[in-house]
Amino acid sequence: EVQLVESGGGLIHPGGSLRLSCVVSGFTVSSSYMSWVRQAPGKGLEWVSALYADGSTYYADSVKGRFTISRDNSKNTLYLQMNSLRAEDTAAFYCAISSSWTGIFDYWGQGTLVTVSS
Amino acid sequence: DIVVTQSPDSLAVSLGERATINCKSSQSVLYSSNNKNYLAWYQQRPGEPPKLLISWASTRESGVPDRFSGSGSGTDFTLTISSLQAEDVAVYHCQQYYTTPPWTFGQGTKVEIK
Numbered sequence: 001e002v003q004l005v006e007s008g009g010g011l012i013h014p015g016g017s018l019r020l021s022c023v024v025s026g027f028t029v030s031s032s033y034m035s036w037v038r039q040a041p042g043k044g045l046e047w048v049s050a051l052y053a054d055g056s057t058y059y060a061d062s063v064k065g066r067f068t069i070s071r072d073n074s075k076n077t078l079y080l081q082m083n084s085l086r087a088e089d090t091a092a093f094y095c096a097i098s099s100s101w102t103g104i105f106d107y108w109g110q111g112t113l114v115t116v117s118s
Numbered sequence: 119d120i121v122v123t124q125s126p127d128s129l130a131v132s133l134g135e136r137a138t139i140n141c142k143s144s145q146s147v148l149y150s151s152n153n154k155n156y157l158a159w160y161q162q163r164p165g166e167p168p169k170l171l172i173s174w175a176s177t178r179e180s181g182v183p184d185r186f187s188g189s190g191s192g193t194d195f196t197l198t199i200s201s202l203q204a205e206d207v208a209v210y211h212c213q214q215y216y217t218t219p220p221w222t223f224g225q226g227t228k229v230e231i232k
Contacts, residue, residue: 043226
């Protein structure tokens with residue numbers, strides 16, 4: 001069974017930093033295509049970042065230069081380091097697996113909520 | 119970036135009746151070399167994460183009831199629920215994956231019981 005469990009969300013002041021984690025079971029992170037997708041309260045889904053099996057990384061323009069995606073193969077865990085957080089980053093953050101390079105999100109975690117507010 | 123727009127934003131349908139959701143992309147997501155449309159549909163029930171329903175515009179995932187069907191090509195797509203059930207109350211999202219990232223979603227369509 002595939003499981004993705006996110007953690008690391010919380011309340012943070014504007015300009016602050018947070019690191020989200022996504023522990024994966026049932027898939028090997030190092031050979032998978034992983035993404036972070038967020039959903040602001042009452043809004044639609046927004047793809048944020050992807051990490052391909054070959055190590056290639058991709059970012060939405062809205063987070064480029066502020067967020068960094070990475071993985072720890074020994075822990076089978078995906079991360080999202082978020083710096084210079086803004087109020088508009090407030091959202092539930094989901095990690096998701098694509099079973100191929102296509103960008104179809106086959107499996108999703110339950111999400112972790114990030115609230116950026118003073 | 120490809121912009122994806124859904125309509126309507128919400129709809130209320132009686133149990134057993136048909137629900138139809140439209141999705142339009144700002145450019146074609148049909149890849150001519152393999153004749154595949156790079157479009158997916160997801161269901162998000164209240165308080166839950168999204169769940170993949172349909173990929174390649176019309177291929178249902180394993181375990182998805184056959185009352186769900188996807189159609190369309192190029193820039194215009196439709197998700198149809200042929201006979202709405204109570205458990206189908208959810209927000210439905212379409213997504214294009216034609217490009218290398220960024221991948222983009224529609225704004226979502228909320229389906230409720232009338």
